[in-house]
Amino acid sequence: MRTVLWTAGVAAVVVALIFGIRSLLHEDTPVRVAVATYQDLVSTISTNGKVEPIQAFEAHAASAGTVQKLLVREGQHVTAGTLMVQLDDSGALARVATARAGLAGAKGSFQDMSQGGSQDERISIAGDLNRSRLQVQQAQLDLSTLQQLQAKGAASTSEVSAAQSRLATAQANMDAVQKRSTARFAASDKTRIAAQLADNQAGLLAAEKNLAFAIVRAPFAGIVYSLPIRAYEFLNPGDEILRMADLNRMQVRAYFDEPDVGKLVVGQKVRVTWDARPNRAWHGHIVHTPSTIISYGTRNVGECLIAIDDAAEDLLPNTNVNALVTLQENPHVLSVPREALRTQGTQNFVYRVVKNQLVKTPVDVGAVNLTLVQIVHGLSEHDTVALNATNSDDLTPGLSVKPVQ
Template sequence: MPTTDTRRLNPFALLGILLGVILLAVVVFRSFTRDVVEVRAAAVTYQNLVKSVPTNGKVEPISDFRAHAEGPGVISKIYVKVGQKIKSGDLLIQINDADAVAKLATAKAALSTAQASMHDLQQGGSQDERIALQGDQSRAKIQQQQAESDLAALKQLQQKGAASASEVAAAEQRLQTANSSLQNVEMRSTQRYSVPDRRRTEAQLSDAQAGVMAAEKGYANANIRSPLSGTVYSIPVSQYDFVQAGEDLVDVADLNKIQIRAYFDEPEIGNLAVGQPVTIVWEGKQDRVWHGHVTRVPTTVIAYGTRSVGECIIAVDDAQEDLLPNTNVTVTVTTQQRFNVLSIPREALHTEPSGRDFVYRIVNNKLVVTQVKVGVVNLMRVEITSGLTDKDTVALSAANSNRDLSNGLPVKVVD
């Protein structure tokens, strides 16, 4: 009986063959599936786009009156309360200001002295001086008349040989002296004060009048009245409080006319323009939104804490006395607004190192790099001005975050 040798395969060889078959199957499978990437996508659509800039700001009145103490004193009475509506001229606060009373009395005394000096100057002297001057003038006239009479009598006697020439000469000398004395007295009555004396007295009077006006103003400020109609929104003092000069007493404003002083970071300043619409929100009234517009754009950059900001003024258009002064608010300025423009999600936009913008358009389940031009860009969407139509679909990102998008990549759109 013939014998047949049976040759068996080595177990290690069988294992290697098996692993090779499995590896080949994996390679073949991956060759058919590796390039199909699941991606999220979005249609190119027409939408309204708004670009806005939010920041913080503080409310302040446009027209207000802040009363301050002109001098130290005690609050005698407060006639109003916070929230009260008042009219122009209404009495707000009364201060017991002894210092103002004393200053007014001193100023009035100085004015009386200056007025008396001016009266004396205009009348040629005080009453005592004028009486004394009149007496001197009467005596001088009597002396003159006596000298004239004596001279006339001596001249008659000289003609008769009863008086010498020396006696007549002496009489003439006495008459000249009497005439000179009378002339001096008359000059004293009509030209007592010189031009510099008059100017000095007039200056003293003007200074005294100004002093009284200032003192009266200070005294009047003890009774503080509002120069405008509005609402009392702050009274930081109480009755019987002692206040120092310059201390804030009461604040009044027309709360229908308010503005916001807002601070924008330096990179955002260039987007601001007068007239841009603004929305305002306040945490104190979360169900209320106010509207306004930019009235003044920043003219310089200042340090605001750790920020470099520009100061912007925003007028509130629909205030109804419900936005309080000094409150902190959030304002949002609409810097650009476009209606019914072609747009895509911002996530779909890519930028080359050269600065050109592009998107991955999906055509026949493959990605196609498409250059685009953009317009308004906000936080969510991008306006497309050229490169796409409303029939296009663009890729946003791979469903598997580890995969990168590339031109020609086969894709499958998933939600």
């Protein structure tokens, strides 16, 4: 019995020694940690875009000609109404004169038709009508006379018949002249003349518009930012003359990837940067969210318009810029790095570090951005949470750890 007790005691001591040695040799798992702190949590998305003026003007040559006067230079400020360029307008003047002559002829034809013909034609028809009336009157008198003579036996039946035939002919001639004076033109004739008049009016309007294009004036105050022509240079129809804009009123046409389109709201703040000026940033807001999805290179994007609020003639048209949209701002909220958050099923939790051991702690999550997550419930300020082990160990509840930076 005493031998059994002695053997059991030795075994217990051996086990205790083994565990003691293993405990002394065990190393705590090194883990990166962070502290829960109150800070501003801002959610953003970024993309690229192109700058364009809100108020812009482009002038193009309406017809072939030369530059007679060039009164501005590239980069010049101009006021509304300033004469900037004058082109050779001799050809345009000739086209206006031709169009006016054609319109005058069309108006004359329309007026003649409305009145039943030209003045000469109306006079001729009136003369023909008077003659035909006299012929009818004479034929009626001759017929009446012969009918009286026939009653007395002094005229034959054939003579009376001949007189009746002459009266019928005279009456038919008079009816034809009367019809010619009152219904000379058919409805199709009136439609044709009206169409010719409208065509000539449109031709004159186009010719006058081309003439007006020969003189280029500033429609509003702004800056001439593109002037590809030179004095006395020959221009073909459609050639660009100049571009001007109000560079204090600019916008960005930004291209957001399809998954981000639903996050955009009119009025959201935007920060715009340009690689050519890395120390300068512009600020604006969304004025129009995408209304459809389009293909943009290899991307499916929605076009969004961003008004620049602080443009000062230092953001050039057609430049490629970066746009950072603020989706949500949460000032002074308790936050931890996103990599501290873990999910098991529908439950969110973190590992708090308490006396160098991990304690699984359920948390309620609020706003999230690319680097931080808001903790609504479950943690207090200055609580230390584990991010990840610096070796291959998995983080588990109760694990002994050694915090490292």
